[in-house]
Structures are given as C-alpha cells and as structure tokens.
Amino acid sequence: xxxxxxKRQAYTSMLxxxxxxxxxxxxxxxxGNCKNFLESSWSSDGRGACNILKFGSNIHSxxxxxxxxxxxxxxxxxxxxxxxxxxxxxxxxxxxDGYECSDPQYRRVMRQLQDKE
Amino acid sequence: MAQAALKNTSIEEFEKKQEWWWAAEKxxxxxxxxxxxxxxxxxxxxxxYAPGVKTDLEQAVLTTNMARSLENAPDPYVVKSAKIFAHVxxxxxxxxxxxxxxxxxTGSLPHTMNWNPSIASILNAEVFNDPTSIPxxxxxxxxxxxxIVGYWAGKSDLDKMMPVFDMEDMMKMLSxxxxxxxxxxxxxxxxxxxxxLMTGKRAFQEILEEIDKKIDEADELVHxxxxxxxxxxxxxxxxxxxAMKICLEAGIRIAKRYARLARIIAENFEEDPKRxxxxxxxxxxxxxxxxxxxxxxxxxxxYDIFIQMMSRTEAIExxxxxxxxxxxxxYYDKDVNIDKTLTxxxxxxxxxxxxxxxxxxxxFKPKFAREGLQGIDGTWVWTMGGVDAxxxxxxxxxxxxxxxxxxxxxxxxxxxxxxxxxxxQDKVMREVFECIRHGLGYPSIRHDxxxxxxxxxxxxxPIEEARLWVHQACMSPNPPTKHGxxxxxxxxxxxxxxxxxxxxxxxxxxxxxxxxxxAETPDVTTFKDFEEFFAAWVTQMKTIFSIxxxxxxxxxxxxxxxTPRPFLSAISERSVESGLDTLDPSIARGNAxxxxxxxxxxxDSLAAVKKLVFEEKKYTMAELKxxxxxxxxxxxxxxxxxxxxxxxxxxxDDYVDSIMLRxxxxxxxxxxxxxCPCGNNWPILPExxxxxxxxxxxxxALPNGRRLGDAxxxxxxxPGPGLDKNGPTAVLKSCGKIDHIxxxxxxxxxxxxxxTQLAGEKGYQLWRAYMRTWADxxxxxxxxxxxxxSTLRAAQKDPEKYQEVIVxxxxxxxxxxxxxxxxxxxIIQRTVQGLG
Numbered sequence: 001x002x003x004x005x006x007k008r009q010a011y012t013s014m015l016x017x018x019x020x021x022x023x024x025x026x027x028x029x030x031x032g033n034c035k036n037f038l039e040s041s042w043s044s045d046g047r048g049a050c051n052i053l054k055f056g057s058n059i060h061s062x063x064x065x066x067x068x069x070x071x072x073x074x075x076x077x078x079x080x081x082x083x084x085x086x087x088x089x090x091x092x093x094x095x096x097d098g099y100e101c102s103d104p105q106y107r108r109v110m111r112q113l114q115d116k117e
Numbered sequence: 118m119a120q121a122a123l124k125n126t127s128i129e130e131f132e133k134k135q136e137w138w139w140a141a142e143k144x145x146x147x148x149x150x151x152x153x154x155x156x157x158x159x160x161x162x163x164x165x166y167a168p169g170v171k172t173d174l175e176q177a178v179l180t181t182n183m184a185r186s187l188e189n190a191p192d193p194y195v196v197k198s199a200k201i202f203a204h205v206x207x208x209x210x211x212x213x214x215x216x217x218x219x220x221x222x223t224g225s226l227p228h229t230m231n232w233n234p235s236i237a238s239i240l241n242a243e244v245f246n247d248p249t250s251i252p253x254x255x256x257x258x259x260x261x262x263x264x265i266v267g268y269w270a271g272k273s274d275l276d277k278m279m280p281v282f283d284m285e286d287m288m289k290m291l292s293x294x295x296x297x298x299x300x301x302x303x304x305x306x307x308x309x310x311x312x313x314l315m316t317g318k319r320a321f322q323e324i325l326e327e328i329d330k331k332i333d334e335a336d337e338l339v340h341x342x343x344x345x346x347x348x349x350x351x352x353x354x355x356x357x358x359x360a361m362k363i364c365l366e367a368g369i370r371i372a373k374r375y376a377r378l379a380r381i382i383a384e385n386f387e388e389d390p391k392r393x394x395x396x397x398x399x400x401x402x403x404x405x406x407x408x409x410x411x412x413x414x415x416x417x418x419x420y421d422i423f424i425q426m427m428s429r430t431e432a433i434e435x436x437x438x439x440x441x442x443x444x445x446x447x448y449y450d451k452d453v454n455i456d457k458t459l460t461x462x463x464x465x466x467x468x469x470x471x472x473x474x475x476x477x478x479x480x481f482k483p484k485f486a487r488e489g490l491q492g493i494d495g496t497w498v499w500t501m502g503g504v505d506a507x508x509x510x511x512x513x514x515x516x517x518x519x520x521x522x523x524x525x526x527x528x529x530x531x532x533x534x535x536x537x538x539x540x541x542q543d544k545v546m547r548e549v550f551e552c553i554r555h556g557l558g559y560p561s562i563r564h565d566x567x568x569x570x571x572x573x574x575x576x577x578x579p580i581e582e583a584r585l586w587v588h589q590a591c592m593s594p595n596p597p598t599k600h601g602x603x604x605x606x607x608x609x610x611x612x613x614x615x616x617x618x619x620x621x622x623x624x625x626x627x628x629x630x631x632x633x634x635x636a637e638t639p640d641v642t643t644f645k646d647f648e649e650f651f652a653a654w655v656t657q658m659k660t661i662f663s664i665x666x667x668x669x670x671x672x673x674x675x676x677x678x679x680t681p682r683p684f685l686s687a688i689s690e691r692s693v694e695s696g697l698d699t700l701d702p703s704i705a706r707g708n709a710x711x712x713x714x715x716x717x718x719x720x721d722s723l724a725a726v727k728k729l730v731f732e733e734k735k736y737t738m739a740e741l742k743x744x745x746x747x748x749x750x751x752x753x754x755x756x757x758x759x760x761x762x763x764x765x766x767x768x769x770d771d772y773v774d775s776i777m778l779r780x781x782x783x784x785x786x787x788x789x790x791x792x793c794p795c796g797n798n799w800p801i802l803p804e805x806x807x808x809x810x811x812x813x814x815x816x817x818a819l820p821n822g823r824r825l826g827d828a829x830x831x832x833x834x835x836p837g838p839g840l841d842k843n844g845p846t847a848v849l850k851s852c853g854k855i856d857h858i859x860x861x862x863x864x865x866x867x868x869x870x871x872x873t874q875l876a877g878e879k880g881y882q883l884w885r886a887y888m889r890t891w892a893d894x895x896x897x898x899x900x901x902x903x904x905x906x907s908t909l910r911a912a913q914k915d916p917e918k919y920q921e922v923i924v925x926x927x928x929x930x931x932x933x934x935x936x937x938x939x940x941x942x943x944i945i946q947r948t949v950q951g952l953g
Contacts, residue, residue, distance in 0.1 A: 008284050038630060040293040045242030047291055051631055073632035075288065 007072075032078030035091040039078065046078035052087045059085040135872055135908070137555040138527055138921030145525040146462070148216045149469045153526050155214055157228045159479035159494050160530065161487035162935045166230070171252040172244050172481050173229035174261055176430065179205045180235055181265050184272075193353075195698070199360035199683040201235070203367035205430055211375055213382065218395055218415060218467060219474050220375045220403065221422045223429045230479040230494075234265050236303045236433055237275040240483050241266045250481070274301050274680040281679075282671055286664050290609065292630040294815055295616050296665045297485040297808070298608025300672035302680040302700050306436035306496075306590045306606040307428060311597035313690035315444040320420065321365040322408045327693055328358050328365075335696065354696025361687035368427050368684075369408045376403035414448040414464060418471045421445070424688065425478070431684045433480050435490075435608060436590040437497035437531060438597070441471070442516040443505075443585075449515040461518070468515070468522040476528035488811045491940060492931025493530040496806065500587040502545065503536030503565050508584060510540045520548035524555050529923050529930045532559035534588050537892065538566060546888075550881055553901050554872065558925025561900035562888065568594050568897055570858045575788075575800045576601075576708050591928025592804050592833075592863045592898065595708045599690045603708040604682065604699040607669045610799070612661055613808070615715035615816040615829060618722045620657040621650065622745055622820075629815050629825075636660040642739045647731045654723065655783050662711055662784075666791050666799055669709070673794045676700035707797030710862040711788075714808035715829045716801075717766050719780055721821035721837065724773035725763030745818040748825045760822030767836025769847035774854050777834075781860040788861075803833030804865035805927045810940045828943045831927060833865030833898075838946040845950035846890065853894030865928060869902045869949045883952045900925050902944065909933060909945050 001009075031037045036051040050057070055072035058065040064084050067074070082088045123139060131140040142150060158167050183204040187197045210225035223231040230250065234241050244250075245262050252258050270276070278301065279287060290296060298305065313319070319327075332355060339351050376399070383396035398415065405412065406420035421441070428434060452459040459467075479494040490496065501519060505511045523533065535549050549560055572583040572594050582601045586594035595603050616635065620627070625635030638653040676682075677698035686692035686699040695704050729735045736755065744752035764773035781801075788800045809829035817825050821837070830837045834852050841848050845868065852866055875884055891899055902925045912919030916934040924933045924944050933941060 004284070007288075040291055040630075045239040045246065047239075049292065049630055049632065054631070071626060071633035072288075073292075073630060075291075 027081055027083060029081070029083040029085075029088055029090070030078065031076045031080045031082045033091055034082055034085075034087075035089040036087055037076070037078070047075070048078065049073040049075050050087075135556070135905075137524070141525050141527050141555075145469065146466055148466055149473075149526060151216050152214065152470055152473050153528075155227070156473055156477040158932075158935070159230065159477065160490070160492040160931065160935055161482070162492070164484065164488050164491075164937075165247070166250045166487075168249065169228055170250060170479075171229055172232050172247070172250045173224040173226070174232070174252065174258060174265075175209060175225040175229075176205050177232045177234045177265050178261065179208055180233060181268050184235065185268070193356040194678075195356050195360040195681040195683055196363065198681060199363035202427075202431055202684055203363050206367040206371040206427070209371070211371070211378055213375070213379060213396070213399065216392075217470065217474075218399060219418055219422055219470050220379070220399060221419070221426045221474070223426055223478050223480060227477065230481045231429060232481045233303075233430070233433065234269045235273055236301065237299060237483070238266070238270050238273040239275060239299075240433075240481065241269055241273070243483055244481055247481075274303055275299060277679045278672055278675065281675065282668055286668055288632075289634045289664055290668060292627065292632060292634060293485070294627050294630045294634055295613050295661050296609060296611050297489060297613075297811075298611050299483075300607045300609040300668040302605050302607075302672065302676035302682055303432035304435075305433075305608045306438065307432060307434055307604055307682075307685060308438040308587065308589050308595050308597055308602045308606075309424070309428070309685075310599060310602045310689045310691070311440070311444055311587070312585065313599065313693075314424070314688050315421075317410045317447070320407050320410045321369050321687075323410075324687065324693060325362060325365050328362055328687075331693070331696060332358050351696075357681070357683065357686060357692070357696050357698055360681070360683035361693065364427075364431075364684040364687045368423065371427075372403045372407055372423055376400040379403065411448060414445060414452045414459065415467055417445045417448040418467060422471075422474055425475075427684055429478065429480060431682060432605075433482070435482075435486065435495040436588075436606075437475065437478075437495065437499065438587045438589045438595065440500040440503070440585075440587045440597070442501050442513060442519055443503070443511055446511075446513040446515040449518065450513065453514065465518055465522055465525070468518045469526045472519075472522055472526050472528055472531060475531045476526075485811065489807050490929065491807050491810075491937055492926070492935035493929055495530070496591045496929045497531035498534050498561075498588040498591050498928065499531045501533045501535045501560060502538075502541060502549075503586075504538055504540075504569075504584050506581045506584050508580075510538070510542070512541060512545045516545060517548050520552050520560075523552055523557060523559070527555075527557065527921060527923065529932050529935075532557070532561075532930045534563050535560035536563050536565040536568070536586075537888070539892075546885065547881065550884055553884075553903055554875060554880070556872070556902075556904045557923050558900065558902055558930035561898060561925075561928075562891075563594075564857070564892060564895065564897045567857050567895055568863070571862065571897065572596065574858050575862060576706060576797050578706065578708075589708070590712075591806065592865055593708075593710050593802055594863070600704065600706045601708065602689070603705065604685055604689065605673075605676075606708075606710075607672055608712075609672075610665045610669045610709065611712040611714060611808075612665055612801075613715055613812050613816065614658075614661075614713045614803075615718045615812065615819060617654060617657045617661060618719045618819060619817050620661075621653045622742055623817075625657065625660070628746075628817055634661075641742055642737075644738065647727045650726060650731070651723065651779070654719070654780075658780075658784065659787055662787065662799070662801075663791065666709075666711065666793075670794050673700060673702055702794035702796075705795050707793045707795030709793040709795075709797060709799050710802045711799055713784075713801045713803040713833065713861075714805050715812055715816065716803035716833060717777075717830045717835065717837065718816075718819055718821055718823065720766045720773055720777035721763070721840075722819050723776045723780070724765075725759045725820045725822075727776070728763050728772070729759065741820060745820065748818045749822075756822050756824075759820055763821070765821075765837060765840040765842075766834075767841035767848045767851050768843045769850040774851050777851075778854060778860070781855060785860050800862040802862040802864075804863070805829075805831055805833060806929060807926055807936070807940055809927070810937060810943065813939065828939055831943055831947065832867040833863075835865070835867040836948075838943060839948055841948050845887065845952060848950070849890055849894050849896065852896050855896075857895055857897040863897050866896060866899045867902070867925065867927065867947065868899060869947045871949050871951060872903045872905050874951060875903065887952050902947065904933075906945055906949070909941065913938070913941055
C-alpha cells in the first residue's frame, strides 16, 4: 500500500459528511465530551482530533488500538463512540451559552451533547 | 435612555458628551428612525446569533424539494442549478417594511437568516447543531432540518470538491490551525462586473437579448456540415447560456412580484395618501428594474439591492464589493441637482435606507466566520471616493450624502473605505473626518495612487481598469471590469501566519492540533546562526502558503463544471460573450491574494531571537525552545526580557523593521512563484478581522513573549497593543519603510486617536497633518478608533446603556457590545496616539 493509500484510508471517515442517522442522540461516552477531544476550529460540524492518540489508532476495533507516537494525529468526530477508549476522560463544560468565543476546547455547542447534559 | 431624557437633551449637549448615537437619533428623519430601529441585529454576538434571530428554512426547503424533483430530469447540472435558483425566487415569501422605499431581502422574514443547503454540508450540520437559531416550533423544524441535512450529505458543493482535493492538504486545512475558509465557488467574496451592469447601458432584458443572439449564432454553427473540438465544446456553452437566461428571467419575475405586492397594498389597504404614493413608486421601480436600466436614484438603489439579493440566493457572500457613490452618483445628480425631483433631504432618506437595507442582510455562517467576524454578517466594505478611469476626481455629491447618512443611521455594516488621492476636495475630507470623529471607525482611508500602481504591479490590470477598483473584501482592490473582476475570492487562502514562526521551533509539528502540518525543518537547536534560523522560517512560510493556495487553485479549476454560478455568469460580460462560466480561469485576468492573519508576530519574534539568542547570547536556543514548549510557565523573568528588551515593530527601529522588510521580500518573491489558474500572482495581504482572537487559543507560545491564549496583534502591520512606545509618527515611519506597491497587496494599520484631542477645527487640522504624513510616506491604508477608554469600559460594565457604540475591530466595524470580551479588551489595550 502506498503512503497516499494509507492516509486516504485513515482520513476517509473525516471527509464523510453527517447524515440523518448521525444526528441521532449519542451514547454517554463520545469523543465530543472527552477532555482530550480537540474540536476543529475550522467548523463546528463535529470534526476534530484526539489530543492523545496518534494516526493508526482505532478505538472501535476489538481490542482497540492505541498509538501514542507519531507525527499525524488521530482524526475523530464529536459523536464517535468512545466507550471502549481507555483514554476517555469525561469533561465538564464550563461555557454552556456559547456567546463567548475563541475557546474551542471548552465551547462545544453541539446540540446532541447539550441534550445529554 | 428614557424618552423624556432623550427629548429634554439637545443635540449639542449629546455631541458635547460625545454620545453621537443619541444625537443621531434626534437628527434623523422619523422615517429613518423607524427603519433603523425596525431591523434585527444579525451579526453573531461572540460566537452565536442574538436571541430572536432565526435560520430561515424556506430557501432550504424550496431548494431541497426542487433538487429532489429534478433528480431524474434530463437537464445538465448547470441548468438544474439555474432551475433551483429560479424556483426559490419564484416561491420565496416577500414583504415590504412599513415606511420603506426600497424592497428585497435575502430571507423570507425580517428576523431570518438565509440558508442555502446545497453549498456545504458542514454548514448544514452547523445549522442543526446551533442551539439557538432553529425557528419555532423547534421539534418540528429540527426534523425538517434533519431531512435537509440528510439529503445534501454527499451532494453539496463541498462534498463534490473534497474527494478531488489532496487528502493530506485537506486534513491540514480541516485541523483549523493554519487557515480558515472553504475553497468554494459559492462561498466567499464575489465581486461583480459593474462596468457591464451598472453604467446604465443595459440590465437583465438587454442581456437576455444579447444571450439570445449568442445562442442563435451558436445554434447555426453546430448545425453546419462540419465537426470539430469547437463544436464539441459549444454544447456546454449553450447549456450555460440557457442557465443564465433562466436566472435572469427569474430575476425579472421576482421584481414584478414585489411590484404587484406594492400595488395591492397601495390600492386595497393603504389609507395614507402619501404612503400610497410611495408604494406606487416602489411598484414602478420594481417594474422597471432589474429588467431595464434605472432612471432615478431610487431605481438605481433598488436595482443594486435586487442584484445583491439574487447573488445571495445563489451563493454565501461574505462581502459586498461595490462603489455606490460612483455608480449611483449620476442618478443622485440627475434627481437632486438637474431635475430637482428629489430634495437633498429626501435623497438623504433614500441613502440612509439603502445603508439600512444592506445592514439587515444575513446568511447563516459557519463558526469560523461567526468568530472571525464578530458582530457582523460579513465585511460589507463599500468603496467611496477615488478617481475615474481617466484619473480625475470621482467624488461627487453622493459621496458626501453617504458620509452624512452614515452618521445618521450609524450601522456597523456596511462600512466605507475612502480612496484618498491628492485632488480630493477639503469639503469631502471634512465629511470623512466627521464620520471618524463620530466614532464609527470608518471610513478607512486608502491611498489611491499607491493602490492603483499596486493593482498594475501584481496583477497586470491596465491603468484605466485599475483606477476603477473596489474592495473585494475588507482590503483588497479589484477592478469591476470584464476581465479584471474576480468572481470569487475563496477565503481558504487565509493563512494563520503566527504558525510560521511557531513551526520553526517545532519542526512543523503542531502541538495544538497534534499533527505534522508544517515542513519538517531541522531541530531549531541545531541552527548555528540567524541565517539558518531565518531559512527555516522561509521554508515554513512557503509550506503553509502552498497548502492553502493549492486547494483554492484546485477549486477554481473545477468550479465551472462542478459548482457553476449561472446567475453571476449572467451578469458578467465575459460569460455572456463567451458562454463560459464566469469562474472559468481562461477568461479572467486573475486577482488572487493570500490574506495574512497574525503576521506581525513574526517580525517581533525573529528580532527577539536574533538579538537575545544569536547576538547577545543571553539565552541558548535550547532554553528558548524549552520555555516555549512550557508556554513560558516557570520562565516569567525570561519572558519579560523577550517582551521588554527585544526590539518591537512600530517604533521606527531599523533593527526589527529591517527584519519585517526581509520577511516581506521573501513573501513577495514567493508570491510570484506560486500562480493562480489564471496564470497570475498570489501576493500577501496582512490583516486580521477578528482572527487575532479566533486564533488566540490555537497559536502556541511565541518568542515575542506571547503565551498560548493571549490575543494576537490586531492589525496587518499594526504594532502589538502597547508595544509602540514612540508615538504615531514612529508607527507611520516603520510602516512607511514597507514598499506598499511591490511588497504585498495591501497592509492594514489600526490606530487609536483621542476624541478629546481631535475635537473642533483644531482637531481636524491635526488629523489632516497626520494624514499628510501618512500620504507622503506612501502607506496604502489606515483606519481609526476614536472612542475613549472610559466610554468603552462603561459599555463593558453596562452594555444595555451603550448598545449603539461602534468600534473599528479590524477591516470592519462592529457594535462594541456584540464582540467578545477578549476582543473588547484587545481594542481597549491598543495605544491611544496623541497627535501634534
């Protein structure tokens, strides 16, 4: 497999837009309410990356694969199921009204996450 | 303010207290007062929309329904796009505001924000996720939105583009660390071919006739007994022309719907004879435009509003490039000075209403735009003044009327940018200054001779076209001419430049987003001298710029087939003539630029490293790297040394200024190596909007002493807040060392002046003297905040009382209470310059 193929495989999930089914209410433990999730500052449609895991990780496989070294991050989304991830840490939302800006790590206005609060 | 207090205080008393907003309220006509108060505040407050402002589902539903019904239709894509556009215009709800003389709005009701779901599925998801703007009943509408989101997933323009971009570049962009914006033909800043459209020679009906002629000629050609490539491609042109016609015809129809509505109200419901007459005038205007060229000032404004409304039906527009005094000026002159069908006061009402109609325009915007443009919907920077194609002064009575109307209606958007040149009359400059003195933060002042030369230098625009330039967004000039006008500035080529210096220390690894984004330059501790360090800086600069530019270039090449713009093409001479989509690079000269956010940190950081590490050897590079890695925690004394004892830009200090010039030289050189699909250059344009706040938590610690989370510098070449210690002339002298023609496309300079010092005639003369120095030094831009600290602090404490205070944020103005606390603080921290 070429490097280009590897990257395409890993990143494809990030390029798939949200569908109707994706917008259902999520489980209790999702990447979006984990302290280690970094929401992309580019959009608030749920894209982001993990602050701990690196490229090649897979928290959905059995058993999960955790890669902690590397130069490329592990892309994930707000609503990705993180119930099997050992690095999951539930975060407390400190800015719930969202009128203040420029604090993407602590301002997640995702409707689905708010519904869980 | 209580009505009694407002009534009992005179205009002069309010002006003495510099409470210009109350004075304006008392000065303006009752019509303007009503219209100004009747509009909804649409700009996002911090990151979210104001209570009561709702996403408009009407266009989204109409678009989706029509797209579904056309799925199996035997139409080419561009024709389907045109039919969807026409379906929206034919079926959208229209309304006429009481007392209004101008009509047309992007949404279906005054409190709504237009949403076109066919452009970007990420935006659709944001509509769904926004907790505040879904209209009532929320549950029902949430289901509607879910259906729309589901339909467009995989079908929107962005979904069509993403798979054909480079995956690695796309991931770096999606990280949000090095840039913002999307590379899309229907999302950004569209200039228009005003020389084709607004000079009174033609309007939609006349264009339709031109297109019919082209179709007949093409039809004859494709049926001659010959076959070749030209004929093979001619069918695409025929499709494009057909799509253009569909759009223009729909444009005429919706205007006639407004005319009918106005007549129905006038003839059946209105009892006031004066208002009845006004409604019939609206009807007459909408029957005339956009079908045919306007005859009066009212028709000219109405024509303009229709064009903008239609353009915003087709695309998400982040800007409003135009030159209203130039193109509407002849109608003002005819109505007020020659025919005397309008009194100056009546004309002023129309001008004020034109500003108000623009101020209410809103489309739902993605998060980066809401945060980056806090308080406004987009950068409606309207170009005023300047010269005509022959180089003569183009200021006219309407230029003055716009300045006066702005002070009466006090909207934060649109704002003006005034093209100064040596022949501007004093009476015009006084009007410009009054707007600044009244705390509007606009007009910004642009140096016309410099920018005309700049447009010729960077993009090869002929002088007659360069002289017609308008602002395509906040800052960048672009001629509204056949081959010169740029149909879409894709905002994706906006670089978060502080990352350049940050990545030198991390070898391109971004610790904030946890991935390799920049170039893998050698470990910074191995650099033996400043030259090696600077070479790494150049490599990082080239890497970041290239990633962003590549995606815009790719989108521009693909746009004519994947994401065509039939309406914009229909009002572009080059498309009507050629049958090609207006995005087609083969028929455009090119006017690309890289917006350079967070730029000045580079010069200050490089100077600090050069002085304290390489020359004085006070610290080792390893120590500095470690301190930055720790976000200066545990290194406060060292951090203060980097803040206080390293030279800072804006103090007329050659040590750091020469570094700034060197950086710009490297960028200018590279700008000519990277090319747009039109074959033209990519100069940089340092400015910030609110990017300095948006990026505060994304840019790590820097050698200028900045910590992660601290606001970045506010301007394109403005010194860091409080770091310009040597007064306003030193700032101008530093900025004047830059060659504003050859070293970049434009350079934004924010300055704060004291309203007390600039009161009265003496204040005007002080400002004129300052402006003479500015002009002599050849700066291309300057803009002013003239609201004192005490007012701003009072507004922070008691926002309800100071709803109307306006400030200049960066390339735009906003109501102070609508921007985030961090941005407010950043504005207060800016140095107040004493003149004289």
